Amino acid sequence: MSFVHSSPRVYLGHGLETAGAWLLGALWILPLAYAIWTAFHPGEYSTHFVPTAPLTLDNFGRAWAAAPFARYFLNTMLLCAMILAAQLVLCTLAAYAFARFVFPGRNLLFALVLLQLMVMPDVLIVENYRTMGALGLRDTIVAIALPYMASAFGIFLLRQTFKTVPKELDEAARVEGCTPLQVLWKVYVPLARPVYLAYALVSVSFHWNNFLWPLIITNSVESRPLTVGLQVFSATDQGIDWSIITAATLLTSAPLLIAFLLFQRQFVLSFMRAGIK
Amino acid sequence: MKRSTLWGWFVVVALAALSGATLAQAPVEISFYYPVAVGGPITKLIDQFAADFEKENPGIKVKPIYSGSYQESITKALTAVKSNDAPTTSVLLSTDMFTLIDEEAIVPFDPLIKTPEDQAWLRGFYPAFMENSQTGGKTWGIPFQRSTIVLYYNKEMFKDAGLDPNRAPATWKEMAEYAQKLTKRDASGKVTQWGVQIPSSGFPYWLFQGLTTENDVQLMNAAGTETYYDKPAVIEALQYWMDLTSKYKVHPEGIVEWGTTPKDFFERKVAMIWTTTGNLTNVKNNAKFDFGVAMLPANKRRGSPTGGGNFYLFKQAKPEQQAAAFKFIKWITSPARAAQWGIDTGYVAVSPDAWATPVMRKYVADFPPAAVARDQLQYAVAELSTHDNQRVTKALNDGLQAGLTGTKSAEQAMKDSQREAERLLRPYRK
């Protein structure tokens, strides 16, 4: 490509593009930058950006003391772990069935599964709230998790992946006397590892940040995830205190942010290998 | 003696022994939803109250359950009622009274109020608080953590504008005039400091009710079946609010966010704000200038709505639990406790007797702004509350926001709100 770049017009174009990319980047990072600024400075600097402003960690202390964030963290982690574990197992089994077994009603059932791509649980809040009441599960972490455990997206994704596994591998394993479940475990699951990773990242970042359904179904500290806790804590009669809110925001999203920083490359790579398109 | 009779006697004796034993041993437990997020300083106060009460009343156990915001608490309470697991008592918004009655969740206090002493206690509350607690001749709620709207102003700005820093505007006209003097513009004509701000996001009806009361008009009837959103005096009140922006140009355009209003005040972007008395401590801690607190200005009269929560008694509780809860409510609203509560939280103490206690007198002497809310109570009225409350209120909120954003005239906006409220309330008029 080098000689194309040598023409001055193209060079200028490239410069413009870089500038555009950086402008967009600056815009995109702005809320995070603001959160960092405000969280580490005293309240009066939350709206004034003076380079000489003194630094402080007070806001974190105040935020941590103002709400049971430790408990909320625990709840969110439990929630994400519970959902992910269930999704991995359930979607693997279902995807395997759709990919490699012939049974009556397969196409109809697959269509019914795909329906969830559109009719997601977030829309069915009123009925699911009723159902949880009937099951006696309201205000529990399980209730937040249940509607998301069987994920159409996961089933679809894994089915696509399993279909690319060469039939010969499957047959070879069976000749060696493996049961279908052993074949799944020894042949399919290892080959789909990048897909699992990509899916896990999407799932965790979705449920870590999910809000409306947990807001509806929980109303105690024991079951509330971080997002709802954050909302309860920031919506006061006394008005907004951005210093505390930004400190709490950084606290709550730190794990995901750090994880992304550390695994950035693997993240994109796994998406690539997963061939999610 | 026939055998069956013998058995009968046996059962009766056994039952009597058993019930006697329970009366003597098992204390009556009352569960109590309290609308506050867990972990705050208020929970400690409530826990202390419960412990003190139990010490004085060995037969009763009080179990406070901290249920989050008001919105969450009503949700939790109604859900509990539907699954037959209601608390004995709960503090919920005074405006939820009709909703709770319609859901048949609560019982009136009247059967429990028997002695002359009880009646005197009931008469001891400020009448403004009782308006939201009684309907159809019955008392359904007991005021506990209540608030009203007051005006906070920046004394330094008053001085700069040549106004007396110890005299807040007393009338609508004065407020507009003061605000004109307090509004500052830069060379390009852009406003750098507004005269006054009345928040209009979320629940503008509450602040609007300050204006309508001052214009001497009611927004609803006591039965909660009718609203009067389109009365001329109501339209006039909205017109005044809109004029602050369009005619006097002393109030920011569009919707003013409730949540950022205190911050606007601290940032010296506005000289006067209307907000809840519950903000007193917040303003005291964060305003880096000398500030004043005053009653809302009058037009035809002074006035403000009340706000905040009442005690309710749940229908599903057993009679002995209800009686025990009643005892607890009487105890916690007694002057000494109510005074302490007001000082510790910033809520308005609910009875004149509470304000007469020595602790309260001393507190007011040290911090005079605390008394403003009390002095305003004699002019206060019940917060807007009807059947199907949230929706009927939303109808008004929408109209107010339409007027304030300039999409409808004051008259059109209020007529539309009234039409919607009429439609919603028709089923409740029999």
Added chain:
Amino acid sequence: MTRSAQWLYGWLLLLPAAVLLALFTHYPAVATLWHSFRSTPRGSRASTFVGVDNYAQLVDDPIFWQSLTNNLWFAIGTIPLSITLALLMAVWVNGRIAGRGFLRLAYFTPTVLPMIAVANIWLFFYTPEYGLLEQITGAFGMPAHNWLGSKNSALAALMVVTVWKEAGFFMIFYLAALQQMSPQLAEAAAIEGASRAYFFRRVTLPLLMPTTLFVLVNAVINAFRLVDHVVVMTRGGPDNATELLLYYIYEIGFRFWDSAYAAALTMVLLLLLGVVALLQFWFLERKVHYQ
């Protein structure tokens, strides 16, 4: 394996997922339909069959119509813009741009930050007088504007937040797809003298078609699913200017406790999503082979 063993295995493997899907997707969808023909129980008044009353109320409800049009505008305003930006971002961070690592991080941060938290931060950006946006526009001598407090800009302000939130997420999908494309293609094109723009239009874009479709599905769903910022920033105001369908369902269902009317509203949303799904299947059939 015998045929019946195949059947048995297939069904058994599917069973756990199927039970949960049936319980929390199919049953509630059907139950919503059922409840939309009944009245809301209140106190001792039980729920009764009311026919199409709830739907009649819906037709007469101006707020419903407004939330529907708001939602359509919201979809039109957010979907194409977030997809275009995502593609642009992906192309940039896939190329040899200065500061690629930082840009990748910058573009992606909105995905990891909870909407509920950043909405509070955006609230500050939009605050009149001293908010960040005002500080910037003020520096350029532009007139002040109350972004969230005016009917004509509140919805647009929320759209910006949504685009900001989504573009970075979609970028990842484009990035993954771009990295799979063979670099020889671009080199060959360059030697032939094809401009980058021509190459992008004629080669890259068509190759990215499946990704675009996947992203599109997600964007459409999110346009109807994402209301977190409404809860924090405007609560549907001013005067319903930012009332979106799902938020209205939430209000009716959980603040007004009118579950029957909420069911009727949910049916509208389901119908809408159903139409979108059909369109997509039809499109998929014709354009892409997905097996």
